[in-house]
Amino acid sequence: MLDAVIIVLRETLEVSLIVAFLFVYSNHFSVNKKWMFSALSVGILSAVIVSSQLPDISDFFDGRGQELLFFGVLISLSILIQFVNFIILIPNQVKSSASFLRGLFFIIIVLATSLEGAEIIIFLQSSLSVENKFYSHLMGSFLGLGIGVSVGAVAYYLFSQIGRVGLIVCLVFLVMISAGMASQAISYLMQVDLIESSYPVWNSNWLVSEHSVIGQLLYALIGYEATPTLVQVVVYGGFLFFPMMLTLYAMKIDRRNL
């Protein structure tokens, strides 16, 4: 049962935190939150479709279909999250863009739920055929889901109570989540030899092992990778650098408007 808790928690945590941070954004910028429930429903439906079609999808493109799908979803998510931050950082943009933001939030939740949800469904399906395993895995999955959703709920209440600071914390986490997704997307291309793989630039497993609970949590929060390759580091850095430049630019405009 513990395996199921960890597997589902890993898949749930990132989505749950993304939803929580977007909720905080919605509060600050008066974006209607009703979109959330329909986005989650569409995401779950999409997860069911992806999980049922994954065997065939995997065989596409000479056996590279699964990686290309995951790459596409992850890179789209990272760009969309960066785009949301871009709109939020530019003063006077948010009010006129509330419905556009809502649309972006919708797509982000659908994409994130589809990918992580599909893996949970496949996991549960694989437990079905093994005697006595399904119910313990189902229980574990509910527990993992519950913990993941609770962490998101706590993050939401915490960051929505502390005003502008909460907003900045959400922005920083979302930037790091999107950088982590981009780096993970690149590793899928290496997995199918579309990008040359190389030796890791460093090995920080001695400090925080990816097997550990903290390692898993950091993976969900900031895309922690103990043994990244140079391309992954460059992509991660690029996805951090771009919003940093944008923040400085936004602050410059802010000062001019004062």
Place this chain on the structure above:
Amino acid sequence: MKAERLTIEIEIKNHLFIPDKIEVPADTKIKLVIYNRDPTSEEFESYELNREKVISGNRKANIFIGPLAVGEYPFFGEFNQKTAQGLIIAK
């Protein structure tokens, strides 16, 4: 054009990797061809190799790894971690 990769075949049977210990030359790019002989899906995962892939029941999957420095690289089946454990040893 990319050079031919050293190909290694692995089977998943009764939620076990066969073979579960694989010796490979260090500093070489390798193509793992994994046949899932079980009717259920398995997720091949390795933190040390930075690889993860869902392999549906009765299907095969290709995963490229390396070049690897000399050392040991554990991998596991995420859906059956108690039994599906393996090790790649780069020499």
